[in-house]
Amino acid sequence: MTRSRKTTQPLVKICGLNTLTVVDAAVDAGADMIGFMFYARSRRAVTPDLAQALGEEVTGVTRVAIVVDATDAEIDAITATGVIDMIQVHGKEDPARVAELKARTGLPVMKALRVATKEDIREAEAFFGAADHLLFDAKAPKDMKGALPGGNGLTFDWTLLDGLKIDMPWMLSGGLTADNVAEAIRLTGAPGVDTSSGVEDKPGVKSPERIRAFLAAVKQTHLETAT
Numbered sequence: 001m002t003r004s005r006k007t008t009q010p011l012v013k014i015c016g017l018n019t020l021t022v023v024d025a026a027v028d029a030g031a032d033m034i035g036f037m038f039y040a041r042s043r044r045a046v047t048p049d050l051a052q053a054l055g056e057e058v059t060g061v062t063r064v065a066i067v068v069d070a071t072d073a074e075i076d077a078i079t080a081t082g083v084i085d086m087i088q089v090h091g092k093e094d095p096a097r098v099a100e101l102k103a104r105t106g107l108p109v110m111k112a113l114r115v116a117t118k119e120d121i122r123e124a125e126a127f128f129g130a131a132d133h134l135l136f137d138a139k140a141p142k143d144m145k146g147a148l149p150g151g152n153g154l155t156f157d158w159t160l161l162d163g164l165k166i167d168m169p170w171m172l173s174g175g176l177t178a179d180n181v182a183e184a185i186r187l188t189g190a191p192g193v194d195t196s197s198g199v200e201d202k203p204g205v206k207s208p209e210r211i212r213a214f215l216a217a218v219k220q221t222h223l224e225t226a227t
């Protein structure tokens with residue numbers, strides 16, 4: 001029986017931060033998580049040394065390393081920086097690899113799932129109990145020029161999440177901006193949202209103003225949950 005309801009605000013992750021100015025903008029505006037991109041082909045890529053410089057003064061915010069099918073040696077170099085609180089796997093990592101990474105690093109792992117169909121959403125079930133967090137991102141069409149495994153600024157059909165039964169933390173991602181994030185939260189009930197392209201002036205160049213606008217838009221939303 002529902003005895004009471006509480007309202008909360010979705011968690012916000014700002015991904016692909018690559019300068020101190022934009023790290024400060026995200027933290028000051030109230031981001032819950034910040035993401036450092038370690039996939040070399042990304043325009044947002046940072047080295048372990050740069051991530052260390054960007055993350056070392058940050059407290060009270062979860063610092064997430066985004067990797068795509070990274071080797072153990074790459075993972076070790078990233079975690080050796082001492083500035084990573086969570087690993088986000090954005091490639092073809094299966095539940096066994098997620099478990100391996102958790103054991104190897106002692107850190108929570110967020111598994112990103114790329115979505116174009118209902119079947120892609122169902123893949124989440126394989127990660128229940130294996131991952132600590134899930135992220136639903138848009139799958140780029142096969143013919144999209146220059147598409148990467150994530151960070152393409154594309155939305156997916158949010159109604160695919162209708163009826164989602166998921167008893168673990170998850171985030172909505174893909175093409176979210178200050179203009180569409182409130183609607184995305186209203187339609188999906190997402191307990192967390194993640195953005196990269198939507199807070200940039202051009203690919204790879206984050207905008208402090210857009211970061212602040214995104215956080216402000218999320219702060220105006222409320223999730224209602226039965227307790």
Ligand SMILES: O=C(O)c1ccccc1NCC(=O)[C@H](O)[C@H](O)COP(=O)(O)O
Pocket residue numbers: 015016035037039042043044066068090137148149150151152153154173174175176194195196197198
């Ligand atoms: O951002 C990238 O360049 C990237 C490249 C390869 C794999 C993942 C990548 N980004 C991961 C993220 O968490 C992004 O925030 C997410 O894909 C949403 O991106 P966007 O649609 O640009 O907001």
